[in-house]
Amino acid sequence: MANPTDALLRYRPWRGNLRGPLNGSWAMARVALRLMFRRKLFWALYGLAALIFFFFFYGQYLVVWIQLQTANQTVSLAGLQVRAGDLTRFLDRLALNGSAHTFGNFIWFEGYIGMIVLALAGAVLVGNDFHHGSLPFYLAKPIGRWHYVLGKCLGAAAFVNLLTTIPALVLFVQAGLLYDWKSYYLEHGREFLGILGYGAILTVTLSLLLVATAVWVRRTVPLVMVWAGVFVLCRMLASFLVDGQRLDERWRLIDLWNDLYLVGLWCLGAEWDSVRPVDQPQPWEAAVVIGLVCAACLLYLRRRIQAVEIVQ
Amino acid sequence: MSTSVRTNESVSATPPPIAKAPGWAVSGSPLTAHRSPLLLFEHVSKWYGPVLALNQVTLELTGGITGLVGANGAGKSTLIRLATGQTRPTVGRVTVGGIDAWDWRARLLVGYCPDHDAFYEDMSGREFVHTMARLCGYDRREARRRTEAVLDRVGMSDRADRKLRGYSKGMRQRVKLAQALLHDPDLLVLDEPLSGIDPVGRQEQLELFRSLAAQGKCLLISSHELEELEKLTNHVAVMARGRIAAVGTLQQIRDLMDDFPLSVRVDVDRPRDLARRLLDVPDVIGCDVGGEEGSVVVRATHPRRFYEAFGRLVVEEMIEVRRLEPLDDTAHAILGYLLGGSGKT
Secondary structure, three states: OOOOOHHHHOOOOOOOOOOOHHHHHHHHHHHHHHHHHHOHHHHHHHHHHHHHHHHHHHHHHHHHHHHHHHOOOEEEEOOEEEEHHHHOHHHHHHOOOOOHHHHHHHHHHHHHHHHHHHHHHHHHHHHHHHHOOOHHHHHOOOOOHHHHHHHHHHHHHHHHHHHOHHHHHHHHHHHHHHOOHHHHHHHOHHHHHHHHHHHHHHHHHHHHHHHHHHHHHOOHHHHHHHHHHHHHHHHHHHHHHHHHOOOOHHHHHHOHHHHHHHHHHHHHOOOHHHOOOOOOOOHHHHHHHHHHHHHHHHHHHHHHHHOOOOOO | OOOOEEEOOOOOOOOOOOOOOHHHOOOOOHHHHHOOOOEEEEEEEEEEOOEEEEEEEEEEEOOEEEEEEEOOOOOHHHHHHHHOOOOOOOEEEEEEOOEEOOOHHHHHOEEEEOOOOOOOOOOEHHHHHHHHHHHOOOOHHHHHHHHHHHHHHOOOHHHOOOEHHHOOHHHHHHHHHHHHHOOOOOEEEEEOOOOOOOHHHHHHHHHHHHHHHHOOOEEEEEOOOHHHHHHHOOEEEEEEOOEEEEEEEHHHHHHOOOOOOEEEEEEEOOHHHHHHHHOOOOOEEEEEEOOOOOEEEEEEOOHHHHHHHHHHHHHHHOOOEEEEEEOOOOHHHHHHHHHOOOOOO
16 A cells, blocks of 8 residues: 555644633534535425525514504505505514514424424434444444443534524614514513523523433434424324313413423513413423433433443 | 564453463563553443443553454454453453553554445545544644545555545555544554455555554454465464464564474485484474375474474485475464364355
8 A cells, every 4th residue: 555644644743722522512512513515405494494484584673664654545456445554463473573472483383393303313323323333433432321321412412592592682783673673682581581481491401301312212213203292292292181171271282382382482581471372381391291201311312421332 | 583472361251371471471571661552441341232242352562564364353453442442351451552442542642444345426536535534633734645545555646636435445444444544643543454455455555554564554454365464464363252362473473382382294215214213302293294295294293493403313314305384373273273273264
């Protein structure tokens, strides 16, 4: 073999400082993100997420424009004279007015897209490391087991924030510019913190849940089924029990997505009476459920990490 | 190249006949005298549920190339996983350069080339190695420099931009080796590094291993390719049923196998005369004359003493030896004796 690079391969002494295992976690997160954005299968979902963002973005603008410019004017609709303000009533439910519900709803919708992508990508990001045996590549490098978990969680977390928190912050900035920005930013500090809080809760819960379930079931189809059970089936069941059977509203606590939404709205400082559907448990109760889910994931991961034997 | 391997099977159960060989301990070598062992197993046992995968193994490596051989299920993979901190011993202690192998700091000293080749198939070889370099803690520039250097070293520079999913088995082996070399580890643990590589590539890899050993690296190579392993090193650790059955050079191991006399074929003009004289040598227990024209197959109990006596005999009697061929001191034959089979691993 030709050895023109022998000089290189004698590894000129490294004079820098190695950045430590946390840097390795971040490297893993970058790889995870790259993998998620490379998959063409997910591009449709990203397009949908972008559509939701632009809907809110231009919706906020439209509502303000109608209120300021044409609220009292009438327009002709099928021969009838209708007030322009009435045409946008259907948007009221979405509260496109820079309020707590605006950001709560936005994160709810975007989070759902993120949740679907994570369910589909979980096996690629984490499950395959166990299923196909690529874990030794990571664990043979100077990083600890918790750094591995952290790296994977960071990847999922960055993705969730790219889809929810950051666009929500853009909407917040836009809302301020549409109104009197000084007073808006001053008076809506709670919403700003709420966006960060809701994003953080969503991030921590989804990333831990993703890594734990992907380590558990490893393959895409079972992973999607588990997530569908947690986020769709439980939601339907909770609705059936509370709205259909008129059972105690605490039964809604089995709907994890609703729990995240409730805690998010609490962070945003939304009025509790305005939360839909009605008959909701208290936010602290939802927070306890989320805490228990996260603790269960951590305990499971701890157990798996200690037993990462890579036994075929 | 300096190699020092010491083993000491201990306690309970029936000790394997070879592993206790006192002749193998090389504790006085310069390397052992000046630094702690690079890889040290101290009475290590590993249970997988009810299965005992590794049984009271004590092993010490300080440098050079050591082959790890044994049948499937002998415990090679478990030993490698313990050495690379993939798993924890149930009993005993594994250290790398004095650091517990389970600790991530120990892996600064270890490069591992696993036998699996499961990568992210969407990545190119270059991206994969670069990612591994970042995992080692190098900044972007240094990671890139090292990536290019190791890819060049394993002969993959020109093909590294292709997606991993399109790689042949041999190319995957090279990429795996490249990522193991990234951080200039003192200890390289290579699991089946030669499988799937074409003959030319094998020679290149063997050269690479030799040059790494010459640079003072310690290589532990698990392989079923015994012929290739013999070309690389004659220091082997033989594993059987979770124990180190023998460790040392092939010759040392063979010498200690008293139960299996050495068979040597000697081609001479007058085989019957030679056989008669050889039967007077104390270590010779039998001679077979015949078979092929002019050949004697000698069975001797102590190879070294036999060769000395045979040499004297040849000189004194002025015997013209056309051919002298040991029939059962190859790695295959030794393993066959040790493992009770054909030696095929």
